[in-house]
Structure formats: C-alpha cells, structure tokens
Amino acid sequence: QKEVEQDPGPLSVPEGAIVSLNCTYSNSAFQYFMWYRQYSRKGPELLMYTYSSGNKEDGRFTAQVDKSSKYISLFIRDSQPSDSATYLCAMTLTGGGNKLTFGTGTQLKVEL
Amino acid sequence: DAGVTQSPTHLIKTRGQQVTLRCSPKSGHDTVSWYQQALGQGPQFIFQYYEEEERQRGNFPDRFSGHQFPNYSSELNVNALLLGDSALYLCASEDSTDTQYFGPGTRLTVL
Numbered sequence: 001q002k003e004v005e006q007d008p009g010p011l012s013v014p015e016g017a018i019v020s021l022n023c024t025y026s027n028s029a030f031q032y033f034m035w036y037r038q039y040s041r042k043g044p045e046l047l048m049y050t051y052s053s054g055n056k057e058d059g060r061f062t063a064q065v066d067k068s069s070k071y072i073s074l075f076i077r078d079s080q081p082s083d084s085a086t087y088l089c090a091m092t093l094t095g096g097g098n099k100l101t102f103g104t105g106t107q108l109k110v111e112l
Numbered sequence: 113d114a115g116v117t118q119s120p121t122h123l124i125k126t127r128g129q130q131v132t133l134r135c136s137p138k139s140g141h142d143t144v145s146w147y148q149q150a151l152g153q154g155p156q157f158i159f160q161y162y163e164e165e166e167r168q169r170g171n172f173p174d175r176f177s178g179h180q181f182p183n184y185s186s187e188l189n190v191n192a193l194l195l196g197d198s199a200l201y202l203c204a205s206e207d208s209t210d211t212q213y214f215g216p217g218t219r220l221t222v223l
Contacts, residue, residue, distance in 0.1 A: 008152070036214075043116075043202055043214035044155070088154050099145065099168060100204075100212060102154030 003027050006089055006103025015112055019076040023089035023103045026070065030091040030101070033065050035074045038086045038105065047087075048074065079110045114139070116205050116215035124221045125193050133188040133218045137205030143167075144186040145212060146178060147202040155202055161186055190220075198222045 006023045013019055021035075032051045036044035048063040050056045056063045064073040072091075076083055086105040092098040117136045125131050137144050143162045147155035157170035161180035180186045184205075190197055200219050204212040 004154075006154075032210075034211075041200075041219070043216045046211060046213065049211060090154075094210075099157035099160065099170060100147075100155070101157070104152070104154045 001026060002104075003101050004089065004091065004103040007106055008104050010107040010109060012109045012111060013079055015079060015081060015110055017079050017110070019074075019079050019083070019108060019110075021074040021076075021087050021089075021106050021108070023072050024070055025072075025091060025101075027093075027101075028067075028070065029093050031094060032092045033063070033072050034090040034092075034100070035061075035063055036088040036090060036102075038088060040085075044088055081110050081112060084109045116141075116203055116213055118201075118203050118215040118218050120218060121216070122219045122221075124223065126223050127193055127195060129193050129222075130189065130191045131193060131220060133190075133201050133203075133220070134185065135188070135203030135205075135215060136185045137203075138207070138213055141205035141207055141213075142184050143206040144180060144184065145204045145206070146186070146188045147204065147214075148172070149200040149202055149217070151199070158188070193222045195222050 004025045035048040038044045053067045060077045062075040088105045089103040090100040119134045145160040146158040149155040159169040164180045175191045177189045200217040202217045203215045
C-alpha cells in the first residue's frame with residue numbers, strides 16, 4: 001500500500017465548474033501538506049501549503065486538511081482551461097529538511 | 113530573480129553508461145533535493161544536500177550519487193544506467209520557510 005493515494009483520473013470538467021481533488025494518506029506523522037500543479041513536460045509548481053486541519057483559501061483555490069481522517073482536498077472554483085494540468089498532493093513529516101512524499105497526481109482537463 | 117535551473121533539458125543515453133545532471137538553486141536557497149518522476153507517477157525522493165553533505169536519502173541504489181558545491185549548486189550522477197532509469201529528474205531548492213521549489217527537470221531516456 002502506498003503512503004499517499006491519489007486518483008490518477010483523468011478528470012474532465014466544463015469551464016466554470018468546481019473541481020474537487022483528493023488524497024488520502026496512511027502515515028499519521030505527516031504534518032505539512034502541499035498541492036503542486038504540473039503542466040506537461042514541466043516541473044511542479046507550488047499552489048498551496050498548509051500545516052493544520054481546516055481550510056486555507058487563495059483566490060480560486062481552497063485547500064482542506066482533515067488529519068483525523070487522513071484526507072486532504074483541493075477545490076478549484078470557476079475552473080478555466082488554463083487549469084488543465086496534473087495536480088500532485090505532497091506531504092512531509094516536518095516543515096524542513098524532510099523529503100516530500102507525493103501522490104501519483106490527478107490529470108485534470110477543463111473543457112470550453 | 114531566476115528560479116531553479118537544470119541542465120541539460122533532455123538527454124539520451126544507452127544502458128551501462130553514466131550520466132551527470134546539474135542544478136542551480138534559487139538565489140539564497142542552500143538546500144537542494146533531487147527527485148525521480150517516472151511517466152504517470154509522482155516524484156520519488158532520491159536525496160537531499162545541505163552544506164555540501166547528503167542529509168537524507170530515499171530508497172535508491174548506490175548507483176545514484178550526488179554532490180553539492182560551495183555555491184549550493186548540485187549534481188546528480190547515475191552509473192550503470194538501466195532502462196528503468198528513464199524518467200524526468202527534478203531538482204528542488206528550499207527557502208527559509210522550508211518550502212521546496214522545483215526546476216523544469218531533465219528528461220533522461222535510456223535506450
């Protein structure tokens with residue numbers, strides 16, 4: 001069993017839809033949670049960084065962490081074709097000097 | 113301010129050869145990590161360098177080695193290449209808030 005599970009998709013939605021992306025994890029020692037966006041043949045780009053249970057909002061993006069359920073989510077409001085990419089969840093045991101453990105990534109396509 | 117840079121962009125090697133990949137971190141970042149991303153998978157941690165020492169290592173064989181220079185740039189070396197080493201190799205540097213920022217990667221193809 002992988003430490004971090006993520007549905008690989010692909011997920012196809014119409015422009016303007018609300019997108020929900022999710023990851024589950026098995027190691028309760030994970031404390032810091034990130035979402036990265038990766039366009040085809042590019043490096044991952046950090047979108048959101050959280051370290052506590054609850055919600056964090058940044059523009060059209062909301063990250064949600066539920067440590068009791070070992071479940072994290074990323075919501076994208078008013079999705080745009082430019083949001084089409086692979087979304088990777090990642091987590092670490094501590095905030096620094098520690099490796100990132102990634103999910104497999106969910107491929108998202110936002111259609112006109 | 114330049115972000116994390118990596119070279120070369122793309123590399124083709126044959127089985128058994130050796131390869132060296134290079135990374136320059138963002139200005140002011142002193143910690144560099146390397147990841148391997150196979151097609152359709154998330155990145156897998158290889159190792160991390162801080163103050164020119166390997167601080168942490170993932171589950172990769174000794175064929176994978178690295179180095180960090182006094183200017184914080186880093187190299188990843190892979191010996192005795194296997195077909196399974198074909199992947200996107202990502203370098204990430206870390207800022208004072210412990211956030212990792214990734215470079216564009218080097219795509220390695222082993223024939």
